[in-house]
Amino acid sequence: MSAKPGSAERFEAAGSDLDDARELYREAYRIGRMTVEPTAAEFGYRFTSTGDDDLSLRASQVEGRITGASFTQGEYVVSWMTRGEGVSDLLGSPMKFLHGQPAMFANDRPAQFDLIDYRLNMMHFGGAYLEGVAAETEGSVGPIRFDTTFRPSGDALRRWTETVATVARVVYDDGSSALLRAEANRAAAVTLLEVFPHVALQPRSDLAVPSGGKTRAAVEFMIANAHRPMGTDEIAAAAGISLRSLQAAFRREYGVTATDYLRSIRLDRVRQELRDAEPGLATVAEVARRWGFTHLGRFAASYTTRFGEYPSVTLASSRGATHLRSRG
Incomplete structure (x- = not known):
C-alpha cells in the first residue's frame, strides 16, 4: 500500500474464486506453501484495508480454510478474531486465536498458520513509524520484539478496545483531517506499546569514553x-x-x-x-x-x-x- 502521510487509502477484494483468493493473500502477507480450500458447498472471501503507510485497519473473512506460512517484515501486526477458529506461529510459540482477544503476529520470521471459516480484524503499523513512536516514548532504538503469546485482559483489554473503536471512527471517516488521522495513528501506537509486552532490540553501544573532543x-x-x-x-x-x-x-x-x-x-x-x-x-x-x-x-x-x-x-x-x- 502506498499513500501520502495523513491520507487514507481504501482497498477491497471479494469473490468465490480459489485462485483469486490465493493470489490476494499470497501478495498481501508473503505467504508461502499456501493452501486455500472450501469447507462447505460454497467458498467465499472478502478482504478490506483502510489507512495509510503508518497505520491501516484490515479485515479478512473467509468461508473456507487457509493454511500457509506468512512472513511479516517492515511492519507490526496485531489481530483479533471475531468468528471461526485458527492458530498461528505453529513452528514457534503456537497462538490459538480467541474471539475478541488481540495478539501480536510474529515478526521478521515465518509464522505458519491454519484458519477455518473465520473473520479476522487486524491493525498494521509501519515498522519505521512504530519504532519512531517507541523511540520518542521509551527511548528505545531499532526493531521491537513483542510477546506473541500475550493476551491483554481487564483494564488493559478495555483500554485497547476503546482505542480501537476511537481510531476506527477516525480512519473510516472520509471527512477526517490529516492532523486528526495522524493523532489517531499515534494514539493507537502508544496504546499498543503500553498494552503489549515487548523488548526493543537495541544493539549494545560501546560506552568507552572518546579519546578527545x-x-x-x-x-x-x-x-x-x-x-x-x-x-x-x-x-x-x-x-x-x-x-x-x-x-x-x-x-x-x-x-x-x-x-x-x-x-x-x-x-x-x-x-x-x-x-x-x-x-x-x-x-x-x-x-x-x-x-x-x-x-x-x-x-x-x-x-x-x-x-x-x-x-x-x-x-x-x-x-x-x-x-x-x-x-x-
Whole structure:
C-alpha cells in the first residue's frame, strides 16, 4: 500500500474464486506453501484495508480454510478474531486465536498458520513509524520484539478496545483531517506499546569514553553527574556545543541519542549496585528508582536487552548472595 502521510487509502477484494483468493493473500502477507480450500458447498472471501503507510485497519473473512506460512517484515501486526477458529506461529510459540482477544503476529520470521471459516480484524503499523513512536516514548532504538503469546485482559483489554473503536471512527471517516488521522495513528501506537509486552532490540553501544573532543566532554559530564537530574541542554552547555550538534555527534558516533547514552550509563550503575547488593536488603525496584527508572516494566525490558538477563537474576547472583550461600 502506498499513500501520502495523513491520507487514507481504501482497498477491497471479494469473490468465490480459489485462485483469486490465493493470489490476494499470497501478495498481501508473503505467504508461502499456501493452501486455500472450501469447507462447505460454497467458498467465499472478502478482504478490506483502510489507512495509510503508518497505520491501516484490515479485515479478512473467509468461508473456507487457509493454511500457509506468512512472513511479516517492515511492519507490526496485531489481530483479533471475531468468528471461526485458527492458530498461528505453529513452528514457534503456537497462538490459538480467541474471539475478541488481540495478539501480536510474529515478526521478521515465518509464522505458519491454519484458519477455518473465520473473520479476522487486524491493525498494521509501519515498522519505521512504530519504532519512531517507541523511540520518542521509551527511548528505545531499532526493531521491537513483542510477546506473541500475550493476551491483554481487564483494564488493559478495555483500554485497547476503546482505542480501537476511537481510531476506527477516525480512519473510516472520509471527512477526517490529516492532523486528526495522524493523532489517531499515534494514539493507537502508544496504546499498543503500553498494552503489549515487548523488548526493543537495541544493539549494545560501546560506552568507552572518546579519546578527545566535545563528545568526550559530554560523556565525562554524564558519567560524573548520572546520579542527578539533567537535560540534554545542560549536557550540551557543559560540553560547549549546541544541542543540535550534541545530538548529531551522538548519533554519528554511537547510533543513539544523548538521552539514550545517559540511560545506558544509569543502567550500568544499576547493574553494579545489583551485583554488590545483599538480596535481603535491596530490591530491584528501589535500585532502579534510585537511578531514575520510574516505569519498572520498561526498565526491565531495557536492562534485559542490554545485559542479556533479568535484573532479578543479577541480584540473585550478586556478591552478597554468593557470600551468603558460601557461609551456608
